[in-house]
Amino acid sequence: MSDQVRVSVLGATGSVGVSTLDVVSARVAGAPEFSVAALTANTSVDALAKAAIKARADVAVIAEASLYGRLKSLLAGTNVEAAAGPQAIVEAASRPADVVVAAIVGIAGLPATLAAIQRGNNVALANKESMVCAGPLLRQEAARTGARLLPIDSEHNAIFQVLDRPDRVEKLILTASGGPFRNASMSEMAAATPEQATAHPNWDMGAKISVDCATMMNKGLELIEAAYLFDVPEDRIDVLIHPQSIIHSLVSYDDGSVLAQLGMPDMRTPIAYALSWPHRMPLPGLQRLDLAKIGRLDFMPPDLQRFPALGIARRAVSAGGGAPIVLNGANEVAVAAFLQRRVGFLTIAQVAGEVLEDFLNSQPAAKVPASFEDVYDLDRWARVRTIEKLRLAA
Numbered sequence: 001m002s003d004q005v006r007v008s009v010l011g012a013t014g015s016v017g018v019s020t021l022d023v024v025s026a027r028v029a030g031a032p033e034f035s036v037a038a039l040t041a042n043t044s045v046d047a048l049a050k051a052a053i054k055a056r057a058d059v060a061v062i063a064e065a066s067l068y069g070r071l072k073s074l075l076a077g078t079n080v081e082a083a084a085g086p087q088a089i090v091e092a093a094s095r096p097a098d099v100v101v102a103a104i105v106g107i108a109g110l111p112a113t114l115a116a117i118q119r120g121n122n123v124a125l126a127n128k129e130s131m132v133c134a135g136p137l138l139r140q141e142a143a144r145t146g147a148r149l150l151p152i153d154s155e156h157n158a159i160f161q162v163l164d165r166p167d168r169v170e171k172l173i174l175t176a177s178g179g180p181f182r183n184a185s186m187s188e189m190a191a192a193t194p195e196q197a198t199a200h201p202n203w204d205m206g207a208k209i210s211v212d213c214a215t216m217m218n219k220g221l222e223l224i225e226a227a228y229l230f231d232v233p234e235d236r237i238d239v240l241i242h243p244q245s246i247i248h249s250l251v252s253y254d255d256g257s258v259l260a261q262l263g264m265p266d267m268r269t270p271i272a273y274a275l276s277w278p279h280r281m282p283l284p285g286l287q288r289l290d291l292a293k294i295g296r297l298d299f300m301p302p303d304l305q306r307f308p309a310l311g312i313a314r315r316a317v318s319a320g321g322g323a324p325i326v327l328n329g330a331n332e333v334a335v336a337a338f339l340q341r342r343v344g345f346l347t348i349a350q351v352a353g354e355v356l357e358d359f360l361n362s363q364p365a366a367k368v369p370a371s372f373e374d375v376y377d378l379d380r381w382a383r384v385r386t387i388e389k390l391r392l393a394a
């Protein structure tokens with residue numbers, strides 16, 4: 001294993017970012033010696049400064065430009081440089097690094113993810129919305145610069161770990177816990193609050209992805225992410241409900257073998273795998289999987305009636321072109337509105353589906369996004385449409 005690994009973490013104050021810094025700071029025998037180039041955040045300026053000082057980062061970048069003064073004063077007397085604004089985040093992603101962890105939430109992470117790839121940095125990808133919106137374009141850029149896309153999303157990381165013969169794959173099988181409403185009735189979901197929707201049974205995550213898990217749009221986005229990352233068509237990707245979140249995903253090969261990756265639900269495992277790839281690094285502090293203690297693993301098909309988001313995502317990826325971008329943009333707006341208590345829980349998938357159908361019946365649907373500008377245009381189109389449909393004040 002390479003002894004020295006230089007890391008940048010985009011979205012360092014979030015759930016994935018904090019887990020990443022935990023792995024990076026562990027300093028255990030057999031692990032690489034990590035050093036930190038850049039850390040970024042949106043508005044959590046105190047947490048960012050604290051993390052940057054602890055990690056001895058070269059630079060800390062806050063997206064919210066008005067917080068530059070605060071960041072600078074928090075970093076005074078240290079060797080950590082301060083920077084602010086969205087462009088500074090893109091520049092941070094372009095700094096030389098062995099691996100850039102893309103852990104900003106939403107399409108807001110795309111410019112920085114792209115910049116890291118264009119610089120030829122390997123990208124440990126958590127920011128699935130980047131892949132959903134611009135998968136083919138990002139892969140094209142990665143092929144041009146030689147950057148590797150190393151999935152951190154636990155399902156894709158599991159597949160990545162067991163994908164030894166991509167040419168012999170029959171099916172990818174994405175597992176899903178079913179989220180907090182796995183057994184909820186429609187009327188319970190109609191009345192669901194943000195607190196209930198973000199209380200995931202197995203994983204501790206940011207608010208947006210937690211709501212996505214509750215609607216199962218997360219699994220839909222993951223399906224699109226998997227189709228683009230592994231170049232497997234949607235009809236060869238299955239979704240399987242597995243409430244214990246122990247099997248993180250499976251690959252079914254044409255000789256009847258099914259390979260899976262198992263582990264406790266802890267993001268530090270896929271993060272460490274991506275950071276130490278193509279090797280493995282020890283994580284001695286992590287709870288070990290004890291299958292005898294767990295006793296049983298359950299599986300069932302997803303309920304597409306109660307969780308229509310999955311079918312909507314399949315429709316988007318099979319339609320191709322700009323459809324996944326539109327679905328993602330509509331979902332981001334609807335989830336934010338739900339978290340602000342402006343719309344009900346069931347409205348999220350409903351409006352995302354309606355905006356997608358409007359798009360597929362519209363003029364822009366004929367156009368395959370050929371540039372990142374096209375991606376941002378379609379995202380804007382979806383956001384405007386969703387805001388109109390939800391009758392939200394812009």
Ligand code: NDP
Nearest residue numbers: 011013014015016042043044104105108126127128205206
């Ligand atoms: P969080 O909401 O916990 O963290 C998001 C991070 O991105 C924070 O550092 C936040 O900064 C920053 N950020 C948010 N908006 C912007 C913006 N406009 N510009 C710059 N920075 C921004 O999210 P998660 O860590 O849960 O998820 C991050 C990504 O990883 C998502 O795409 C998610 O789908 C994916 N993922 C997450 C998993 C998890 O276990 N959490 C598992 C698999 C994938 P600030 O703190 O200042 O708001």
